Amino acid sequence: MSWRQNALADLNANKSDLWVFGYGSLMWKPDFAHSEMREARLFGFHRAPCIFSWHHRGTEDNPGLVMGLDAGGSCKGRVLQVKLSDAAAVMDYLHEREMISGVYKPILRTVHVASGRVKKRTALCFVAVRDHVQYAGSLGFDDQVKLIRNGIGPSGKCIDYFAETIAHMDELGIADGPLHKLLDAVRAL
Numbered sequence: 001m002s003w004r005q006n007a008l009a010d011l012n013a014n015k016s017d018l019w020v021f022g023y024g025s026l027m028w029k030p031d032f033a034h035s036e037m038r039e040a041r042l043f044g045f046h047r048a049p050c051i052f053s054w055h056h057r058g059t060e061d062n063p064g065l066v067m068g069l070d071a072g073g074s075c076k077g078r079v080l081q082v083k084l085s086d087a088a089a090v091m092d093y094l095h096e097r098e099m100i101s102g103v104y105k106p107i108l109r110t111v112h113v114a115s116g117r118v119k120k121r122t123a124l125c126f127v128a129v130r131d132h133v134q135y136a137g138s139l140g141f142d143d144q145v146k147l148i149r150n151g152i153g154p155s156g157k158c159i160d161y162f163a164e165t166i167a168h169m170d171e172l173g174i175a176d177g178p179l180h181k182l183l184d185a186v187r188a189l
Contacts, residue, residue: 003106004091007124010108011087018087019123020094021111023047023077024067025161027168031097032090036081039172040111042125046073049144049162049182050128050137055100056155064151064158065144067165068104068128070137076174079111079123091124098126103134141182148186159186 011018021042022030030037048070058064069075082090098104104126111123128135139147151158162183169176 004088004095007091007106007108008088011084015084017084018082018090019111019121020080020082020090021077021109021123021125022080023069023075024165026080027078028164030080032080032082032093033086034080034082034090037078038081039076039114040079040121040123041074041076041114042069042109042111042123043074044109045069045071045075045125045127047075047077047176047179048128048137049139049148049179050135051103052134052136052147053151053153053158053161054134056153057158057161058147058151058153062150062152063134063147064153064161065136065139065147066158066161068135068137069125070128071130076172078168078172079113079121094124094126101132101134103129103132105129141185144182145185145189148182149189159183162186 049065050070051066051068053064053066054060108122109125110120113119148158
């Protein structure tokens with residue numbers, strides 16, 4: 001069975017809604033039906049500019065650079081609740097959006113949801129595949145700046161993606177000095 005079939009079988013067996021963890025554009029542009037959005041933290045992965053964007057914020061000839069969930073640490077983001085009745089359609093949409101080239105692996109992981117008292121939820125997360133040709137985790141700072149500055153694809157400019165993502169990180173009180181420094185360097189050019 002595919003990840004989608006496994007996830008749907010589990011949701012139906014437990015009569016539970018789907019939760020989707022967003023750490024990049026899913027925080028500010030989910031583009032799917034959801035009933036709730038809350039702050040959440042995922043342990044075991046961190047947000048990193050580690051994916052060459054060939055399809056949304058760049059092309060193969062002129063790649064952009066976008067976020068991925070890379071191994072280690074933790075990541076604060078947003079978790080979106082999707083009604084069970086909408087889960088299949090949302091998973092199909094996310095497969096089209098996130099799985100174009102297989103640079104992400106869809107996994108189910110526990111996230112800690114902030115809502116007065118911390119609650120744990122199992123959420124669908126898209127993590128970086130480190131042995132994929134689009135994995136860019138070893139790029140130096142100057143190369144990152146260049147890719148973010150020059151990347152343009154069907155979904156727009158890479159710099160706009162970074163600015164939106166960091167603006168939403170700021171809304172959540174996420175202090176990530178290296179990412180802010182990266183965006184400042186891109187804007188300074």
